[in-house]
Amino acid sequence: ELYAEGTFSDVTIHTNDTVLHCHRFILAAFSDYFRAMFTNGMAESQQRKIELRHVDGKTMTSIIDYFYGGSLKITSENVQNIAITSSMFNVSEIVDYCCTFLADSLSYTNCVQILIFAELYNFHPLTQIANNYILDYFEKCTGYDTFYEIPYPLLNKILPSERLAVKNELTVLNTLKKWVELDPSIRKDHLVGLLSHVRLAMIPVEQLIDFEEKETLLKESLPCFQMLLEAKNFHYLP
Known part of the structure; x- marks a missing residue:
């Protein structure tokens, strides 16, 4: 209710297309990024307006909704944006939710793309899960064109593995x-x-x-x- 009505709001977040009326203590409770911002003693700790123009408004709204007790609706369409943005603001709980969602959605056709994503953003547990999935189902995964998007550094880690499961x-x-x-x-x-x-x-x-x-x-x-x-x-x- 505080969030929905903006009651006692003491800070606003301005994204590329959205203005969110928030409370410092809520942001600080969920995000190490905001906690550091509000307690560093610098001028920015007193600012009532936080400019995040590079952040997608819909994604940030989903994250802030979660802070205020709302349900986090993760889908295959928004999971990567939510994971990236949550990582940016050090919201490890949401990052873990997103990585679990991606791990549960691994398939022969998307495993390489998930591995590339996890490696790029240093989501190490997800990287290991996706890597092991490819090793365990190598013959199935290589039957799809999406496998061949794999970059050299990742392929170079997969091929020498003793876990690589192939009949021939x-x-x-x-x-x-x-x-x-x-x-x-x-x-x-x-x-x-x-x-x-x-x-x-x-x-x-x-x-x-x-x-x-x-x-x-x-x-x-x-x-x-x-x-x-x-x-x-x-x-x-x-």
Whole structure:
């Protein structure tokens, strides 16, 4: 009621399109950011107007509503904005809600996008959950085009993992091949390093020979060609 009617409001938050009439003690109770702002003894601690023009009004309204006892309606459309904004203002409780929502919504088609998001904003528990999901369902995830949006640093962490669940290492090799071919001008520079993570010697020699006959990109790289040759030779050892 205090919030809805603006009763005894002592501070206003101005976003890109919204003005919110709030109370310092409520903001400080939920947000370390606002607590620090109001108690730092600087001039801003006495300001009655907080300019947050870079913040989306609808997102900030949802967060402030939660502060005043309202329900937080998280959806697939707003979860990332709410998580980012809550993190910006050090509202860890809401960040945790958002990360749990995203973890529960992981699928073969969105796991890479969630991993990228979590890594970008340093949501470490969510990063680990999304990473493990990809490792556990690698063969399923790589069946969708969305997987191949994964950037090199994240792929470079996934391929060498002992947890990577594949029935045949040829799946990993074909995945790497497709990933490079989607943007060869940039990704081929990472080919040698990524190929070193593939356990080529575990691929049946017939499949290696068949792969090599059809493949041109790997054979253009001498180090890659040598790795394929060594893997084939491994099968002929006495």
